[in-house]
Amino acid sequence: MLTVIKFAVKLVLASSILLGQTARPAAPSFQLRDQQGRTRTLADFHGRPLILNFWATWCRPCRTEMPWLDQVQRNMPGVAVVGVAMDEQGWRVVTPFLAQYRVSYTILLGAPEIARAYGGLKTLPETVFIDREGRVVAAHKGLLSRAQLEKIAAALARE
Numbered sequence: 620m621l622t623v624i625k626f627a628v629k630l631v632l633a634s635s636i637l638l639g640q641t642a643r644p645a646a647p648s649f650q651l652r653d654q655q656g657r658t659r660t661l662a663d664f665h666g667r668p669l670i671l672n673f674w675a676t677w678c679r680p681c682r683t684e685m686p687w688l689d690q691v692q693r694n695m696p697g698v699a700v701v702g703v704a705m706d707e708q709g710w711r712v713v714t715p716f717l718a719q720y721r722v723s724y725t726i727l728l729g730a731p732e733i734a735r736a737y738g739g740l741k742t743l744p745e746t747v748f749i750d751r752e753g754r755v756v757a758a759h760k761g762l763l764s765r766a767q768l769e770k771i772a773a774a775l776a777r778e
Contacts, residue, residue, distance in 0.1 A: 646661055653726065664701070665751070668772075669698075670775075675704060675743050676716040678744060684768070689724060692724040697776050703728075705740065713728065742761055757771060
């Protein structure tokens with residue numbers, strides 16, 4: 620199901636429709652660390668469409684999506700893909716996982732605060748689509764199909 624996050628309210632949309640320009644809420648800001656220890660923020664991606672994918676090493680559907688997200692990052696250089704690892708054990712489990720499942724997109728380590736800011740993240744994977752202005756366009760709980768991901772990414776890139 621494709622949804623749009625607006626604080627605690629979730630609006631259901633058809634999978635082929637992005638939320639209109641005037642109805643887009645600001646994406647919650649964040650400060651998270653990457654594998655090199657650098658702090659990254661939502662503002663770092665301003666001016667580029669952003670696909671923010673929440674995942675965990677133990678999540679099978681997350682592993683299924685990773686090559687598709689990687690392909691979007693490689694084939695659509697104007698779109699930023701960022702994976703947020705929600706593993707409680709942190710880099711201790713994420714680093715060896717990434718050595719095995721290599722991706723070209725940015726990986727950040729999540730925290731409970733970002734989970735709360737993005738509606739609780741009760742399901743993984745969860746993917747949030749953010750426009751160039753930092754506004755939430757759509758969100759998807761659970762496994763995205765490759766076709767859905769490519770369609771939404773292409774629509775974001777065209778905006």
